[in-house]
Each structure stands twice: as C-alpha cells, then as structure tokens.
Amino acid sequence: MKEKQLLMIPGPTPVPPSVLKSMAAPMINHRGTEYAGLQREILRKLKLVFQTDNEVIIFPASGTGGLESVVTNLLSPGDRVLSLTIGVFGDRFARIAETFGAEVERMAFEWGQPADAGMLEERLSRPDADRIKAVLVTHNETSTGVVNDMEAIAGAVRSHSALLLVDAISGLIAMDLPVDRLGLDAVVAGSQKAFMIPPGLTFAALSPRALEASKTARMPRYYWDFGMMLKSMAKDQTPYTPAVSLLYALDEALRLIEAETMPRSFARHQVLGEMTRRAMEALGMDLFAREGCRSNSVTAVRAPSGLDMKAFRKLLRERYNVVLGGGQQKLESEIFRIGHLGFSGPFDIIGTVAAIEMALAEMGVPAALGQGVQAAQKELMKVGASL
Ligand SMILES: Cc1ncc(COP(=O)(O)O)c(C=O)c1O
Structure with a gap:
C-alpha cells in the first residue's frame, strides 16, 4: 500500500496529520485583522524556536531563497567574505555570494569533517x-551528515567585526542552536x-548588527528586501501576498513544537540519531561523518563495497516503501542518507533498519537479519521514556 x-x-x-488538516482551511484576507493575528502569533513562536529576541522574517520561498536574502541584504559587491564549506x-x-559579486575566500574542509574553528581563528587574526x-x-551539512561546532565557530568570530551568517x-529545532547566546x-x-x-x-533571524548592515548594503534585491519586509511586518502584514496555507501549517506545527518543548525535541533527535548510528554500525557499515560531529537530523552511511546504490534504494522504495536519500554530487555512489528529523519517531527508525537489513540480504550483502534492529532497540530502551 x-x-x-x-x-x-x-x-x-x-507532516503531522493536524498540520496537514490545518492547510485545508479557507483563505482569509491577508490585509485583514484575522491574518494580522495569525502573523503575530507565528512570529512569537518563531522566536522561541530560534531562541532569539531578534527580528525573524518569513519569505515564501525554499531555503535557498533565504540564503540569497541574507547575502543580498547584508553585503555589497566587492565585499570579501570567508566561506567555511564542508559539503x-x-x-x-x-556560490550565491559569488553570484552577487562578493569576493569569496573559501576555507574548504574534507567532506565528512567539520570546520576547524582554530583555523578560522588563525585566519581572522591575520x-x-x-x-x-x-x-x-x-x-x-545535510550532504555529509556533519554538524559544525557552532559554539567554537561563533567564539572564533566574536572578537572580529565580521558578520556571522549561518x-x-x-x-x-533538531539540534540546539542558541542564536542570541552565540551572537x-x-x-x-x-x-x-x-x-x-x-x-x-x-x-531568517537577524541581529541588530545585521539589520544595521542591511541599511548600507548595496547588492541588488527587491523580493528579498529586509527593509521593505520589516516595514510591512510593523503593520502585521507582508509586502506581497503571503503563502497563507503554509502559514496555517506553520502556526500548527509551531504549536506542536512548543508543546513538545525545544529541549525535548533536541533529546528526541539525539535518540533517533543514536539509534540510527548504532544500527548501521551493527550491520557492519561505516558512518561517513567523523565521530564527534555526527548530525542528529541526518545520518550518512558508507555503502558496503560493491553495493549498487541505485538498485538498493530502488528495492527499498519499491518493495518496502522506505525512501532513503542518496549521496549528492561526488558522493553519489559512495553513501546513502537516512533522514530522521521533524515528525520522526523511534519506530520509523526501527522499521527503516529492518527494511535495510532485508534489502541488503536480498542483494547478497552478508548482514544478519535483526542485528541492526536489536542495536536500535537497545539504544531506545536506554532512554526508558516515551519520546
Ligand atoms: C543545509 C541546507 N542548506 C540549503 C538547502 C537548500 O534548501 P532548499 O532546497 O529548501 O532551497 C538545504 C536543503 O536540503 C540544506 O539541507
């Protein structure tokens, strides 16, 4: 089925059922009082998940648009930016910064490794x-399953005047990122x-320093203009038509997250991450991310040698209805990725691991059925509380 x-x-x-249902509500006038109340309530809850008192802006766009918005509002053509890249x-x-004329200096780290805050500090002291x-x-870094040490990175940037764009x-929401505390x-x-x-x-959550920079930054922008957006937001509106149905969904999802609480969300993601990691290791597979920087929202797994990755994911998808992510770019035939973020629970992991075991066995990879599942179960039982 x-x-x-x-x-x-x-x-x-x-997407949780109550969130799906919320999107079926009728349209409202986006210049009316009902909409104004919705936007105010969403912004209150958004500040909780960003752990910030800063302004938070919402754009109807994919995440790449959000990245473009911070680049174009905070920088001018010819500005030098230091880009820490791990995938x-x-x-x-x-690339976005380059496209708009920034002079980008890349500090690239081997894929699977986090950025080195010591090297960053050294660079910023020259x-x-x-x-x-x-x-x-x-x-x-979703492509490698690596989480950067943001405390160390923010610490390295703090004594320098550069803006830190993340x-x-x-x-x-999956992992603790105290935006204000880290500056x-x-x-x-x-x-x-x-x-x-x-x-x-x-x-996009924006510090007062970022908002100040946006007043003089000269990269071209219209749709993304923070000034125009903030002016409308002061009247509980947006400069152009908001994605009303998605905002209904956001309101409900944030209600669920507030009820779970952020610390419990981090703890749940930690357990899901551990279950996945232990299960994959029990099946004899290596994790792509170096130990100590493994993400709790996605696990990148090195495929056993000789495994046809495309056929493996196809089998999982078509026979077992389990959809995994593939490797991106140069990792295409090297890894597969298991997402365990958001509306994800321990039995999603256990079911996924069971299906992986069966698919591996069918493809002739020696892996005992049940070994990964058992490792995941043991990890879950250590917690001893419902997630
Ligand atoms: C870390 C990261 N940055 C940027 C993006 C791009 O986001 P979008 O596909 O929503 O534009 C993604 C999407 O997977 C991501 O995981």
Missing part, C-alpha cells in the same frame, strides 16, 4: 582579515525540515 510510506529523506519530512550546501552558500565582512557557515536549514547575525531555516511542514517557507 503506497500510502503507508516511510519517507526517511532529510527533507521534505513527513554541497556550504558550496551553495558561497592583518588582512580586516577586509572580511562576513563569515558564511553551514550549521548542519545556514541552519536542516539543523534548527549569530543571520540564521536561515526552511519549512520542510524539522519544522514539519511542506516546502515553501524560509525564515
């Missing part, structure tokens, strides 16, 4: 570092990840 699918990719994630999405952030206007970094699209200047997130709503909204 195709309806009963386990969608285990790192976004879009499954596909770090490269994308750098005499020519005064020119660096912003540091770009990915909180959680792609937290696949990390926010992050711009933090971008996306609706189809741990927010548990469909794709189509992106969010």
